[in-house]
Amino acid sequence: MRVTIVGAGIAGLSTAWSLSKQGHDITLIEQGSIPNPLAASGDRHRMIRRAYGAADGYARTIAEAFDSWDLLWNDLGVSHYENCGVLGISQFAGDGAEQFRAGLDRMKFEYEKLEPLDAAARYPFLDPTTFRYAYFDRDGGALFSERIARDMKAWLKMRGADIRMHTKVQAVDPHSASVRLGDDTIVSADKLVVAAGAWTLQLFPALAENLMTYRNTVAYLEPPADLEDAWSTAPAIVDIGSKSDGYVLPPIDGVGLKFGAGVNKTIEPDPDANRNAAPGEGDRLRRLFSPPLSRIDEYTVSEVKTFAYTFTADKRFFSTRIGNTLVVSACSGHGYKFGAAVGRRIAESLETGDDALLARWLKAQTH
Structure with a gap:
């Protein structure tokens, strides 16, 4: 399967990582550098913790997040996590x-x-x-986000992914899973994932009622x-x-x-x-x-x-399917800690077509 991913924050990178491991053909498009210092996934370190207040669903999911990071460290050959408590x-x-x-x-x-x-x-x-x-x-501590992005980019390149940095997507045709770039080049695929963070609404303004x-x-x-x-x-x-x-x-x-x-x-x-x-x-x-x-x-x-x-209004993660395109926003200020798990779940959804399961997981719903 050919998959284009728009956005190389932690959700986009992890989706590319998960799909590449399954043998899919990946094109990853990022408007800035990887890591992009202006994006939500930028900066040097991020917190991961079990404490989640009233959001018990995310507290239950944190074990899967830690397990997914461990799988990534195994692939990268290095851990970018410090368990400082x-x-x-x-x-x-x-x-x-x-x-x-x-x-x-x-x-x-x-x-x-x-x-x-x-x-x-x-x-x-x-x-x-x-x-x-x-x-x-x-249990908990710091994830070194810049180091994670750099090493994931290198890993994806070694696996043959087509990584296009400093490349702005101007428009999306969600039904044909194609994007138009700034030079009017069209990139087409079987499936399209848009994980563009704060720039999602530039491509899908109708989602302003959700994001x-x-x-x-x-x-x-x-x-x-x-x-x-x-x-x-x-x-x-x-x-x-x-x-x-x-x-x-x-x-x-x-x-x-x-x-x-x-x-x-x-x-x-x-x-x-x-x-x-x-x-x-x-x-x-x-x-x-x-x-x-x-x-x-x-x-x-x-x-x-x-x-x-x-x-989102409820501070939970969001996804929606439009044609052959999956739009995902796994942020609401607390998304990074789940980044590796988010990518694995998105990849699973693309392979199975079970959008409902992905949406429930992203919202940390048990039923």
């Missing part, structure tokens, strides 16, 4: 961190609960006077010198327990300390617009982390990066 910090009753902990309890996942003074003794960057408790889950495009930022920070060692052995932080939905990825293996917050996302219909960080944007993000972090004014912003994401 995941920390939650609760400041108020019912905050995001507590909801994540309740999800761990429902799933019967084990974790270690820490009183504030014990947590601050272990993690000296915390201010123990500002939070109720913390908890540590040993919304957002802009978000993350900041890389340099901590005070006397806290560098503490951060170098720190876990990821899934939630700091404030209304910001703040999270942290620690500095690991040459990749810096990264801060992000869900409250930062803003609607931006054009994913190519407003991509330069505004003056002070990194400092505003930094200040969201006090409390529970102490001495936040002593941290220095070294870099601010912007990203474009697609979200």
Whole structure:
């Protein structure tokens, strides 16, 4: 089967990987480089964790995600995952961190609960006077997304995939599974997969009733010198327990300390617009982390990066079949951790034609 895939984020790359393993003829088209620093799958590292709050379906699926990553590491010959563990910090009753902990309890996942003074003794960057408790889950950590994309690209090339970077798709004929490129070249296949992330609506504007495009930022920070060692052995932080939905990825293996917050996302219909960080944007993000972090004014912003994401109203993944084309948006701000599993499921759907099963899995529905 000849399959064209539009978009080489983690969903597109993983779909190409899975289909190539089954012997299919793959053409992968990406408008930028691989990895594309402007896409949702860009950046240096991403969190993977078992804590999922009220979304028990995704919490159940996380085992499949870990298994799928292991299959990818086996093919690549190297693991791009650091199991540094995941920390939650609760400041108020019912905050995001507590909801994540309740999800761990429902799933019967084990974790270690820490009183504030014990947590601050272990993690000296915390201010123990500002939070109720913390908890540590040993399973989870960081996926090195840029390294994953580079190695998957190399693996696909060795398998004979036709990879076209810096190639913009101008239009799609979903019924004939063909695309028109910027130079008016037509690329045809038996099946077409569109995993174009925030650029999906440029090709399928009618899906605006299902997908919304957002802009978000993350900041890389340099901590005070006397806290560098503490951060170098720190876990990821899934939630700091404030209304910001703040999270942290620690500095690991040459990749810096990264801060992000869900409250930062803003609607931006054009994913190519407003991509330069505004003056002070990194400092505003930094200040969201006090409390529970102490001495936040002593941290220095070294870099601010912007990203474009697609979200659904229910923050679940989305797929739809149009003719011989499968359109997939596995994002809503939490898609990367499932990336390898998403690709395997898309490939299975293309081979079996069972769109309903794929849709249920993407939405983490059990029935």
